[in-house]
Amino acid sequence: MVWAPEAVSGAGPRDIRETDAGPAEHVSIADVAGLTPLEALRLMRSGPRGLLESQAEERLLRCGENVLPEPAPTTWPRRIARSLRDPFTMVLLGLGLVSAAIASWGTACVTVVLVVVSSLLRSSGEYRADRSIAALRDLIATTATVRRRTGATSAPLYREIPVGELVPGDVIQLGPGDLVPADVLLLRSNGLTVHQAALTGESGPVAKHPVDAPVGPFTGPASGSELFERPQLCFQGTGVVAGTGTGVVVATGAGTMFAGAHQVSASRRRLSSFDRSVNGISWLLIRFMLLIPPAALLADAALRGRGLEALPFAVAVAVGLTPEMLPVIVTTALARGSAVLARDHGVMVRRFPALHDLGAVDVLCIDKTGTLTRDLPVLDRSLDPDGRPDPEVLRWAAVNSLWTIQLADLPCPDALDEAIMDAAERLDPGPPASDGIAALPFDPARRSSCAVVQRPGRLGVHTLVVKGAVEDVLDRCTLVRAAGPHGEMDGELDADARERLLRSAGTMAADGLRVLAVALADRPARPGPYGPRDEHDLTFVGFVGLRDALAPQAGDALAELAGRGVEVKILTGDHPGTAARVCRDLGLDLGPDLGLGAGAVVTADQLDGLDDAAVAELAARATVFARCAPEHKARVVAALRAAGHTTGFLGDGVNDLPALRAADIGMCPSDAADVTRQTADVVLTAKDLTAIDHAIAAGRRSTGNIVTYLRVVLSSNVGNVIAMLAAGLLLPFLPMLPIQVLTQNLCFDAAQLAYAFDRPGRGAMRRPSRLRPRGLLRFIAVFGPLNALADLTTFAVLVSAVPLSGQASGQAAFHAGWFVENLLTQAVAMLVLRGRRRVPVPLMVAACFLVAVGVLLPLSPLAAPLGMTALPASCYLMLAGVVVVYGAALLAAKAWFDRRHGDRM
């Protein structure tokens, strides 16, 4: 909400004249872009110690909650209107109009009933789906750390509040992984970098820091990109990559820059690949349907000279052909799959089409820490440059950990830092000896952290303590510490010494340890800020090695995934040796030596010189990519996708964000960084590979059910059309009355809803599943004609069994016979075409329903109005024979088809 400072003279309706004078405008971020922190605080009627709780309450009432303007909640009429926009419904409505125009009232009524039923079913399915997605919001909801006071004299306290309760003037803290909760002007910062892609589309992180000198009023356009370049401004919806900051909230809710951008982008939602393939299949069918009935009509007119009297029949056939339950089945299958997944395995799918994409995943990229290992590191050793145990190295590492945590106000300390401090505390308990001056928190791009401290008795000297990845720290070292006869001596770090140190780090890594290098430098004390460029000419002092145990279920889950045809790749920022060892311990095959110097492992610097094609080629061959910076992870994922793989990515850090965006399916655990959680398509309760395995299985199940539905419906529809065309040419009367076509269609639709509760066969669960129009066509090409053959056989049987000779009763018997055969064969096809596995109850009920209607309808009082009569017993026997032979033929054809094309979707 736009903040109107109190006490504006000439008060507007929202002003409350209670305090001293302030400026006359509502404040937006552009208004503070030219101000110093102090000026901005004054304008916002706040202070460095934050707002009073009472002030905040009052502002919350006046400015409203800090939430994005929601689109109006979907009402039922709107929901139903939306479900009518689907192509099948449009076609049905069109056919209804045609039937009304030719006064074929029965067809018109049935068409309307179909439209109403399918749109009601679909809307209620979507309603339930929306509700379960809304329930997920709590899981991904974020909080903000705000500084407030209870009374004018009390000390300010930091506390976590729901982001919605932030008000203009609040002083808040930002840390790595935070989603910036409002538009903010920075008061202080420490190595803060922010990812602004949500607003600017720019992929790299940008540095942000307060500007203390007045820069003059901001005169550019208030929405202009120039605003995003101002280092002192952080915008809602952007994510903190590294470092920390404190800032004053300027605009919240609808008043933020993000709210403006969000409204534009929300109206242009992209279609997912799943939506596109469903649409593709729909339009294919619609074209087919619009073509067949006119063709039937023309053939009929040409051969029998019947002209327009066959029009109602043609329209009814078109209605019968429409798979109007497809949208209902799709919604139900996906919503049900997601609900079961959430309930049984704690996996939340944030948009339903993602469930289909999960089933299609054939490459899964994961990180190492917390996924393959437990992320509970324990210090194993601390060594001097010569490889001798040396507690002094641990002490320095702990100094770095302590002061980076303390001075950078990190919200939650890194597991490595905690482990180092625990070990140092056991070594010498008590308060730290040195004083912290400044800190550069860990940055995944620099792969190191730095603390600047003042040692006791070393006045006038600042000591830089750096720890981080071995290669990166050694690159900034020129000296190496050596123990001399009279204490410490520093020798030159030449190429040989560097080689030797890299080798000993490699040995530790190959033992499965996480290795950190520690380095120091003394500098004359100075007041100014420290930055990454101060990390040079360091003295290497030693290594610390930490052991992180393997995650208990990781090995089994990797084997399961391999059994499902999912290839797993590891993208980690860690040492190649550590990564390779962990993978071997878990039984993951790393593949052959790539001849690049790191065995089977690719290190990210090897990707740097390569073009996209070469990266794709390497990505196909290698399993482990080590020393990855965030953009390397994204590059590998993008290369895999470009090569045609459906790629999933699991990660939890801010450094995983670019890859999460690049993947088809981004996954993260529910305790991941805010930004990561907001970006992911799938959120897991725990970072557990087993849950992903379940999620993939659920995706395949849902897709499998949709595919089975399409296969059965389309092959029987195609069969019927062929049979009707043939009958039109062979028989002197209509093979089926329009009302019969429609009744049969209603029965099929009702029965097929049961497919949402089916389970695909084992074979389908072992391979990635996708909706493939071509695979579908292949199936229909075999089973459609087979169905038509059964119909034609029935015609032959009926023609020989009932006296037709133009009598009405003969035709009614023929119609009844074909009606019965159609329902029975459909029941058989429903059970046989899904493969040989246990039939779930809903499907069995559906098949029995079809059989019961088929057998009983011609005997019931409804027979006469529907234009049918009871059949002689001999006819039932013959029809039973046809159905049994058809069932056997289907079984044989299905077995042949599966052998030929595999039991896949």
Ligand SMILES: Nc1ncnc2c1ncn2[C@@H]1O[C@H](COP(=O)(O)OP(=O)(O)OP(=O)(O)O)[C@@H](O)[C@H]1O
């Ligand atoms: N707190 C820290 N202080 C200093 N260096 C660190 C710290 N955490 C990690 N590092 C170094 O940075 C490297 C990369 O770590 P990072 O956590 O960014 O990797 P990652 O890609 O998240 O790895 P993973 O696949 O294990 O999740 C580590 O191997 C380590 O050398």
Ligand SMILES: [Mg+2]
């Ligand atoms: Mg990580």
